[in-house]
Amino acid sequence: MATSLTTARPAPTAKQPRNPISRKQVERVISRSVAVIGLVFGAQTLPWLLGQTGEAQPWWLLTFVPALFGLLIVVVVASFANRAVRAMHGTFAVVCFMALVSWPFTVLPDVEVFSGIHWLNYLITVATAMAAIAFSRVIATIYLFAAPLVYLVVRSLPVGGDAPWQLAVLEAFYALILGSAIMIIVTMLRQAATNVDDAQATALRRYGNAVRQHATEVERVQVDSIVHDSVLTTFISAARAYSPDAQRLAAVMAGNAIGHLREAAATSPDDISTIQATDLAQRVVTSAELLASNFTCAVRSVGARSLPAAAAEAVHSAAVQAMMNSLQHAGGLDVERSVEVRGLEGNGIEVLITDTGTGFDLDHVPQERLGVRVSIVERVANAGGRTAIASVPGAGTQICIQWPHNNLSDEISTLIDPAATDPELVDGDDVGAATVTDEAEGEQ
Structure with missing residues (x-):
C-alpha cells in the first residue's frame, strides 16, 4: 500500500547575527x-x-x-x-x-x-x-x-x-x-x-511589509495553480458530462472554482480570524451532500474548538478536492464512500475521506496532475497541517487531513484490506505510516 505522509517543516535554524548596538x-x-x-x-x-x-x-x-x-x-x-x-x-x-x-x-x-x-x-x-x-x-x-x-x-x-x-x-x-x-x-x-x-x-517595518507582499504573491501563485487545475478539471468533467449526475458534479466543481477566486480576493495572509470547528465540519458535510448522494457523513467529538480561517479553508478545500477525486476516478455509485470529521487532542481536527473504489499508485501519479500534490497535500502543509494518503489499486483509497501538523495521530482508520500490501513510509517522517486495525474497521 502506497502511503504518503507530508507535513509543513520549520525552516532550518541558523546562527543569527548579533544585534546592532542599541x-x-x-x-x-x-x-x-x-x-x-x-x-x-x-x-x-x-x-x-x-x-x-x-x-x-x-x-x-x-x-x-x-x-x-x-x-x-x-x-x-x-x-x-x-x-x-x-x-x-x-x-x-x-x-x-x-x-x-x-x-x-x-x-x-x-x-x-x-x-x-x-x-x-x-x-x-x-x-x-x-x-x-x-x-x-x-x-x-x-x-x-x-x-x-x-x-x-x-x-x-x-x-x-x-x-x-x-x-x-x-x-x-x-x-x-x-x-x-x-x-x-x-x-x-x-x-x-x-x-x-x-x-x-x-528596516524591520519595511521587511515586514516585504514579507507580507511576498506572502501575498505566494498565495496568489498557489491559488492560480489550484484554480488552474480546478478549472481544467471542471472543463474536462463538463465535456464528459453526459449523465445528469455527471452534469451536476461538473456544476458543483465550477462553483468551487469560482469560490476559490472569491476567497483569494477577500482573504489576506495576515488574517487572524478564527472559525469554529463545528462550522468547518458542517461545511465539509454540506459539500459532500452536494457532490454525491452516496457519501456517508459523520461528525465526532468536534467540540467547541476553533482554528484559523486560513487553516479551515485549506482543510475544507482539500477535503472537497479529495471527494471530487473519488467521484471522478474511484468508480460509480456502487463504490462505498464516507467522510468523517472528528476532533483531536490539543485543539486539532481531522477529516477522513474513504472509498472502496479502484484506488491508485501514488508513486505513478504524473507531476502535471495537481489535484493530489497541490490541491490537497501542499495546500494543507502550507496551512500548517498534514496529509496522509493510503491507496491500493483495486482496493480503495483513504485520505487523512489533520491540522495542526504536530497533532497527527499515529493511527489512521481505513476500509482498505490490510492484507493487500504492507505500508511504506515515503518521506521518512518520524510518525508511523498509516496502518489498519480491526478496531478501526469496526468503527467505520
Missing part, C-alpha cells in the same frame, strides 16, 4: 564608564580632603563626605546591576551641588584656608558627567555651567582660599572643559544609538 546598550556602557571614572576621581580626591578636614565644620564633613563617597560606590553597584541607574547618578549630582553651595557657610572662623585647589573641584567633573546621564539635555547643560560658576565665586572669596580671579577662572574653566567633553560624548553616543534604533525599526 540605545539601551549605549546607556549601559556610558553609565558604567562614568561610575568607574567617578570612583577613580574620588580616590584622587582623598589626599586633598585629608589635608583640608580642619577647615570646615565637623557636622558638614560628617554629612557630605560619607554621602559623596558612599554614593560613588552605590553608583558603581547600580550601574553594573542595571538598577536605578539614573536615580543614583542624579542623586550624586544633587548632593555634590549642595556641598558646593554650602561650602563657604561652613568654614571655621579664624582658620587659615588652604590656598590650593579645594577637594570638591575634583568631583565637579564627575557630578557634571552624572548629571548628563541622569537629567535631560537642558537640565544637564544648566548644571554643566552652574556648578563651575559656583566654584568660581566661592574660590574667589576668603572662605574659599581668596584665590586670584585668574586662578579661580582657570580651575572653574578646567572643570567646565572636562564636563563639556563628557557631555558632548554622551550626547553624540546617544544620538548615534537612537539613529541606529530608528534605522533598525524602519
Whole structure:
C-alpha cells in the first residue's frame, strides 16, 4: 500500500547575527564608564580632603563626605546591576551641588584656608558627567555651567582660599572643559544609538511589509495553480458530462472554482480570524451532500474548538478536492464512500475521506496532475497541517487531513484490506505510516 505522509517543516535554524548596538546598550556602557571614572576621581580626591578636614565644620564633613563617597560606590553597584541607574547618578549630582553651595557657610572662623585647589573641584567633573546621564539635555547643560560658576565665586572669596580671579577662572574653566567633553560624548553616543534604533525599526517595518507582499504573491501563485487545475478539471468533467449526475458534479466543481477566486480576493495572509470547528465540519458535510448522494457523513467529538480561517479553508478545500477525486476516478455509485470529521487532542481536527473504489499508485501519479500534490497535500502543509494518503489499486483509497501538523495521530482508520500490501513510509517522517486495525474497521 502506497502511503504518503507530508507535513509543513520549520525552516532550518541558523546562527543569527548579533544585534546592532542599541540605545539601551549605549546607556549601559556610558553609565558604567562614568561610575568607574567617578570612583577613580574620588580616590584622587582623598589626599586633598585629608589635608583640608580642619577647615570646615565637623557636622558638614560628617554629612557630605560619607554621602559623596558612599554614593560613588552605590553608583558603581547600580550601574553594573542595571538598577536605578539614573536615580543614583542624579542623586550624586544633587548632593555634590549642595556641598558646593554650602561650602563657604561652613568654614571655621579664624582658620587659615588652604590656598590650593579645594577637594570638591575634583568631583565637579564627575557630578557634571552624572548629571548628563541622569537629567535631560537642558537640565544637564544648566548644571554643566552652574556648578563651575559656583566654584568660581566661592574660590574667589576668603572662605574659599581668596584665590586670584585668574586662578579661580582657570580651575572653574578646567572643570567646565572636562564636563563639556563628557557631555558632548554622551550626547553624540546617544544620538548615534537612537539613529541606529530608528534605522533598525524602519528596516524591520519595511521587511515586514516585504514579507507580507511576498506572502501575498505566494498565495496568489498557489491559488492560480489550484484554480488552474480546478478549472481544467471542471472543463474536462463538463465535456464528459453526459449523465445528469455527471452534469451536476461538473456544476458543483465550477462553483468551487469560482469560490476559490472569491476567497483569494477577500482573504489576506495576515488574517487572524478564527472559525469554529463545528462550522468547518458542517461545511465539509454540506459539500459532500452536494457532490454525491452516496457519501456517508459523520461528525465526532468536534467540540467547541476553533482554528484559523486560513487553516479551515485549506482543510475544507482539500477535503472537497479529495471527494471530487473519488467521484471522478474511484468508480460509480456502487463504490462505498464516507467522510468523517472528528476532533483531536490539543485543539486539532481531522477529516477522513474513504472509498472502496479502484484506488491508485501514488508513486505513478504524473507531476502535471495537481489535484493530489497541490490541491490537497501542499495546500494543507502550507496551512500548517498534514496529509496522509493510503491507496491500493483495486482496493480503495483513504485520505487523512489533520491540522495542526504536530497533532497527527499515529493511527489512521481505513476500509482498505490490510492484507493487500504492507505500508511504506515515503518521506521518512518520524510518525508511523498509516496502518489498519480491526478496531478501526469496526468503527467505520
